[in-house]
Amino acid sequence: MKLSTAAPLADGIRQLPDPQRVRIPLDGKHKPVVKKKQVVGKGQVLAETTSSGPFGVGFVHASIDGIVEDILANAILLGPLPAPAEGKEPPIPQRPAPRQDHTGLSGEELVRWLREMGIDTDRFHPNRTLVINGLNPEPGVSIAEQLLRDERPTLDGGINLLERAIRPGNVHLVIAKGSGYGLHGAHVVEVDPIYPQTLDALAMVAATGSENPEAADVIGISDLYRVGLVATTGLPLTESVLTVAGKAVRVATGMAVGEVLAAVDVAVPVRGMVILGGPMTGVAVSSLEAGVPENCPAITIVPPHHYPLPGPHPCINCGECVLACPARIQPGMLSRYAEFALYEETRPRHIAACLECGMCTYVCPANRPVLQLIRLAKRKLEEQDAFVATCRLQDE
Ligand code: SF4
Ligand code: SF4
The missing domain is CATH 3.10.20 (Ubiquitin-like (UB roll))
Incomplete structure (x- = not known):
């Protein structure tokens, strides 16, 4: 059965009112720069990143006016401003003013600016071909086409900024066949919107004809929208x-x-x-x-009973997952090694090539959590590699 990602679009993108509380996710590379009980304004920096270069994870900003209620390893919690003590003035959150200082910047300085504004810049390398994936990422998720239809000025603002920041040689936009979308200066590539061909890695193949092109990066249309948003508003993400x-x-x-x-x-x-x-x-x-x-x-x-729930069932070695895998690796075998914590065994079997598309779990007749086991093995290997790198640094 073909899994189409074509989906009807909503009338427009609806803005929901700001909530009173937010739980803003952090990852391991973020370092909080606020304290508990601190009053913060919408757009204020909550966490920076540990590396100082231009390429990497973006800073994290407050998405509401509020007070820092808690700082956890994986999130910062903001809540409503407290009522002022009797006879005292209420605290006034300081919102940063819009920044248009990027207009005079280019190259790495501009990439660094993007990072400070909250944009992840690890895929913005200079002077390479840029592939923009405008396909809806998965069945039932239509946000890519919604942005292409409704947010064209913001997307063009993103392209203009990236042209100054990374000067891409060629820009390709991958879209669904017959959808008719376009972007300023981008060469349009049309494909059948069938999952998993809509994933970034396979959009790259469609645009360049190569699985590992030497000088090309791929980003999603949502990534471009985020760049355009900070470029056109001058406000952090x-x-x-x-x-x-x-x-x-x-x-x-x-x-x-x-x-x-x-x-x-x-x-x-x-x-x-x-x-x-x-x-x-x-x-x-x-x-x-x-x-x-x-x-x-x-x-x-x-809904309940919509899909059979994956569970710790034994692999029956049927090979269905191998036939479905777009990375042409052996998901069943990898999942078995992961199941028994033999993570190192997955390296020579190309676990790094897994696109995390989930097709293996989807087709598995034994309802094994194949993708979830593969993700577990990948995270364990990352932890091991990080630990080894730390030991090396201490030895030097
Ligand atoms: S998630 Fe499964 S099917 Fe998809 S690339 Fe990885 S191993 Fe292959
Ligand atoms: S589809 Fe499931 S049962 Fe069949 S080989 Fe893959 S993991 Fe094993």
Whole structure:
């Protein structure tokens, strides 16, 4: 069965009101620069990154006016401003003014500016071919085409800024056949919107004809939208745009999943599952208080009994996952090594080539959590590599 990512678009992208509380996700590379109980204004920097170069993870900013309620390893929690003590003035959050200082910048200085404004810049390398993936990423997630249809000025603002920042040699825009979208200065490549051909790595193949082109980077249309947003407003990134049950919404980063669902009148069925992301690659949340990350393309609701739940079932060695795997590796074998914590065995079997598309889990007749086991092995190998790197640094 072919999994099409074609989907009807919503009438427009709906802006949801800012919530009173947010839970803004951090990753291991962020270092908080605020303290508990500090009053912060929307757009103020909450966390910087540990490396000082221009390329890497973007800074994290407050998405509402509020007070820092807690700082956790993986999130900063902001809540409403407290009532002032009797006879005292209420605290006034300081919102940063719009910055247009990027207009005189170019090259690495401009990439660094983007990073300070909250943009992840690890795929913005200078003087390379740039492939922009304008395909909806997964079945049921239509935010890519929604942005191409409704946010053309912002996307063109993003292209203009990237032209100054990284001077790409060629720019290719990959779109669904017959959709007719375009972008300023981009060469359009049309493909059938069939999953997993819509993934970034396979959009790169469609645009360049090569799986590992020497001098090319691929970004999603949502990445370009975020660049365009900070370029045209001069304000840091504080919002996410995503598909929620067929609707397109713009929300404050870190807004609770439960509040987003309530705002668009989507109920979670009893024993249903809520997924951050699409149905193929998303991750189920354990609490509706989880905050929406800035790069989350969708919130997906899976009704009970809609799919058979994966479980720790033995592999029957049927080979279905091998036939479905776009990376041409052996998902079943990798999942078995991961299951028994033999993570090192997965390296020579090309686990690094896995695109995390989820096709193996989707087709597995034994309902094994193949993708989840592969992700586990990948994270364990990353931890080991980071540990080894630390030991080397100490030896030097
Ligand atoms: S998730 Fe599974 S099917 Fe997809 S690339 Fe990885 S191993 Fe292959
Ligand atoms: S599809 Fe499932 S049962 Fe079949 S080989 Fe792959 S992991 Fe094993």
